[in-house]
Amino acid sequence: MSYFAPGENPAPDASHLASAIYIDSADPAVQAFAERVAGDAADPVARAVRLFYAIRDGWRYDPFSIRIDPERHRASRILAGGATYCVPKAILLAAAARALGIPSAIGLSDVRNHLTSDKLRERMGGNTLFVDHGYAVLHLEGRWVKAAPAFNIELCDRFGVRPTEFDGHGDAVFQEFDRSERRHMEYVRDHGTWSDLPFDRVMADYRANYPARLFEDGADRF
Numbered sequence: 001m002s003y004f005a006p007g008e009n010p011a012p013d014a015s016h017l018a019s020a021i022y023i024d025s026a027d028p029a030v031q032a033f034a035e036r037v038a039g040d041a042a043d044p045v046a047r048a049v050r051l052f053y054a055i056r057d058g059w060r061y062d063p064f065s066i067r068i069d070p071e072r073h074r075a076s077r078i079l080a081g082g083a084t085y086c087v088p089k090a091i092l093l094a095a096a097a098r099a100l101g102i103p104s105a106i107g108l109s110d111v112r113n114h115l116t117s118d119k120l121r122e123r124m125g126g127n128t129l130f131v132d133h134g135y136a137v138l139h140l141e142g143r144w145v146k147a148a149p150a151f152n153i154e155l156c157d158r159f160g161v162r163p164t165e166f167d168g169h170g171d172a173v174f175q176e177f178d179r180s181e182r183r184h185m186e187y188v189r190d191h192g193t194w195s196d197l198p199f200d201r202v203m204a205d206y207r208a209n210y211p212a213r214l215f216e217d218g219a220d221r222f
Contacts, residue, residue: 001198006190012103012139015195022091022197023106025098027076034099044102045140045168048147051096052166056149059089063120068203086150087134091197093149094136103139107146108132108191108202111174115159115184125211129188132202135173137193144193146171 002015019026025034037054038047062083071077075095078088087106094104111133121128135148147166151174156163160179166172174185 002195003192005192009143013195016103016105016139017098017101019098020196022070022073022075022199023095023098023104023195024075025095027079027095029079030075030092030095031099033079034096037096038100044100047100048097048102048138048140049166049168051093051100052147052149052172055089055093055096056164056166057152057154059084059092059152061085061089061151061155064123066206068206070199073197073199086148087132087197087202089149090134090136090147093147094138097136097138105137105144105193105195106197107135107137107193108198109135109187110189110191112186112188113184115161115178115182123211127210129209131205131209132191134197134202138168140168145169146173148173150174 001020002013004010024030034051037050039050041047041050059078060083063085065084072081073088073091075092078084078092090106094106097104109132111130112128113130116124116128133148133150135146135150137144137146145168148164151161151164153163155161161184162175162177162179164172164174173187176183176185178184
């Protein structure tokens with residue numbers, strides 16, 4: 001697995017195009033999905049944009065769906081599932097892009113949600129810091145761009161959140177303010193970028209930062 005630090009823009013290597021444990025882009029279902037969504041778009045940027053919106057709005061964001069289960073973080077499994085959270089949605093986008101020959105990776109950052117619901121804050125032990133928020137990183141037009149397809153449009157409309165929009169030319173990350181100009185998402189720390197999900201690291205961070213009861217007696221969810 002290859003890694004590059006925040007602010008770096010290395011040329012893609014073989015690991016950014018190869019099928020991997022979690023970004024299993026060689027899976028036939030992943031490849032068929034990517035080709036179906038891309039349709040007649042020939043340009044890599046246009047294809048990446050189509051993938052982004054299909055995944056952003058095709059899978060409902062559910063922060064209560066985290067599981068300490070590697071199988072639930074494989075793109076082929078995510079494709080067949082329902083609502084999920086930011087990391088699996090990013091994995092699926094990275095895998096679909098890679099299936100179309102677009103180099104991809106997974107980025108991780110800590111973000112603070114200033115508008116976290118009371119229910120979610122309680123489940124997180126009073127925490128508003130989301131550690132290891134995941135997003136896809138795609139190599140387009142000679143550079144890496146971030147694409148966070150986490151929040152589907154229905155969720156954004158329901159809670160008055162500005163949706164993340166992606167044009168393939170620049171980063172598509174969470175909006176700092178919501179539609180009422182309230183402080184919403186704050187990026188606290190960028191951990192860098194991996195060619196496949198560093199699963200053990202992410203799950204160790206979750207366990208270290210959130211209440212142990214979430215991962216006991218089978219209740220391994222938020």
